[in-house]
Amino acid sequence: MIIIQKEENFNEWYNEIVEKAELSDKRYPIKGMNVWTPYGWKIMRHIDTYIRQELDRTGHDEVCFPLLIPETEFKKEKDHIKGFDAEVYWVTHAGLNELDVRLVVRPTSETAMYPMFSLWVRSHTDLPLKIYQIVNTFRYETKQTRSFIRVREIHFFESHTCHDSEEDAQRQVEEDFVILERVMKKLCLPYSLLRRTDWDKFPGAYYTVGIDTAMPNGRTLQIGSIHHYRTNFSEPYNISFEDANGERRFVHQTTYGMSERLVGAVIGVHGDDKGLVLPPALAPIQAIIIPIISKGNADTVNNATQDLSRRLNDAGIRCQVDDRDERPGSKYFHWEIRGVPLRLELGMRDIENGLVTYARRNDGQKGTFAIADAEKEAESILDGIADAMLQAAWEKQRTAVQDVESLQDPPEKILRFGWCQEEECGHEIEDRFDLTLLGTPYNDDGYEGKCIVCGKATKKAGYAARSM
RNA sequence: GGGGCUGUGGGGUAGCUUGGUAUCCUUGUGGCUUUGGGAGCCACUGACUCCGGUUCAAAUCCGGGCAGCCCCA
Secondary structure, eight states: OOOSOTTTOHHHHHHHHHHHTTOEEEEEEETTEEEEOHHHHHHHHHHHHHHHHHHHHTTOEEOOOOSEEEHHHHTSSHHHHHHHGGGOEEEEEETTEEEEEEEEEOSSSHHHHHHHHHHHOOBGGGOSEEEEEEEEEEOOOOSOOBTTTBOSEEEEEEEEEEESSHHHHHHHHHHHHHHHHHHHHHHTOOOEEEEOOTTTSOTTOSEEEEEEEEOTTSOEEEEEEEEEEETTTTTTTTOEEEOTTSOEEEOEEEEEEEETHHHHHHHHHHOBTTBOOOOTTTOSSSEEEEEEOOTTOHHHHHHHHHHHHHHHHHTTOOEEEOOSSSOHHHHHHHHHHTTOSEEEEEEHHHHHHTEEEEEETTTOOEEEEEGGGHHHHHHHHHHHHHHHHHHHHHHHHHHTEEEOSOOSSOOSSEEEEEOOOOHHHHHHHHHHHTOEEEEEESSOOOOOEEBTTTOOEESOEEEEEOBO
16 A cells, blocks of 8 residues: 655655565665666666667667776866766775776766777768767765665666767757657656756766756756767867868767666656556556456456457557456555556456456546457557656646746745846855756747846746755 | 764564563465455464674673664755
8 A cells, every 4th residue: 555645745655656666676785776676677678778769760879888987088078077076986906906097987988988989080971970878877976865866876878979060969969859759758758958057067068958857846857968068078088080171170079868767757757646657658567457256257257368468468568467366456456556557357247248347547547448359449548548648747847837036935846037147146046045046948938037136137047946 | 074863574663761582564475265446264484784892691781884864064
């Protein structure tokens, strides 16, 4: 039984869902390093699969770089090292010997990849270079950790690209947005694109676009980011090419990354007081069949459920029969906590009428359909669930944002207000109200107003919130 | 960075002040009866965070480590 209510205490509810839905085991004896248990890992694998599909489709090649980075390479870009200094793990010994050059356990892979890029890129015909990897990275979080959301070993994808011009790199950023939209549709997740403030951008970046999703407690969760580096890394790492005129120029670079926080966002956005609610595209089990058996009809019912399961699996629907020796009610709760999108019930009553009884996890809607049309019907219900989830989630994202004219007693929401873009006013907003200034919409939203601090007229909105 | 609190079967807990046989719920295993919204009965398995100290005797007292939680900066 889920005891904690989502709206009343989101943090405790979240922890309970992670445990009860068996997504992760956090008893591993290192803080912030949790075990991916089978059900949770299947969800993550589906996300990885969609990311691979989209990156492959847009001409990115998958690679896999070493986990360890020599200190000498790590320190080549000054802002970058400043940003990560306090949160990297070091390998200082090999066997009994102290290492001459210490090794950094990657917190992200720029400094692992770029020395190699310098060897790989020689001519303009080598560009654009578009690669990605799906790996784990390590950051020494000192704050309280939380499954999927704040961890020390982070499962993520990172794509890195090199271009012959700033414009071509900019086109890459635009392509990243398309990839984002397609992936997020699978996850039924809404998001906003905010250009981060200069003091909050990625260490070493020219600019950063943060991808944020609103959580039910009025906070925001950053689930990914896209960076334009210009030549900030290619200069120290000497990634240059000979252009068509025979001149040497530095490449312009971008990166794009999203992590297991996507799982955290799915839990937070879609879950309810009965447990997890999974988008059909992520669900390890999309349809669970519950046989309703009573005296003397076990064989008939079991044959019918097995047959139905086989047909649905053949049709590409991930389906299982729950034939455990439990009461049906207990099975309903079991699969509801785990977020299975569609429940199918089959008993003598249904079989005699040629029907299947179904229940949708996202909204509890129940009904029946003809057994004969099961493949088509199940597929169409799953599509309907995905559509409804996406729409409901976007509606929540929209209502999570509130326009404010002053910062007196700000509500526990994402705040939108005028901001003149001056750093001084930005810091004032953050310091006085203990909020993070998330940035300014990447795509102009037609805002007109006055800076909430200095009162100067501005056409730019600022967004601020507490972050998770 | 500073301060406070807590570690007991897989999960949640009682016991700790005042040292001596570890409580209850849940989960798990086996059996019988059950099955359209969390079934009942019986039997069984399973724990004192780690290291050191005090003591005839430590879950309990003392010191340290590790892990977790909370508050402040």
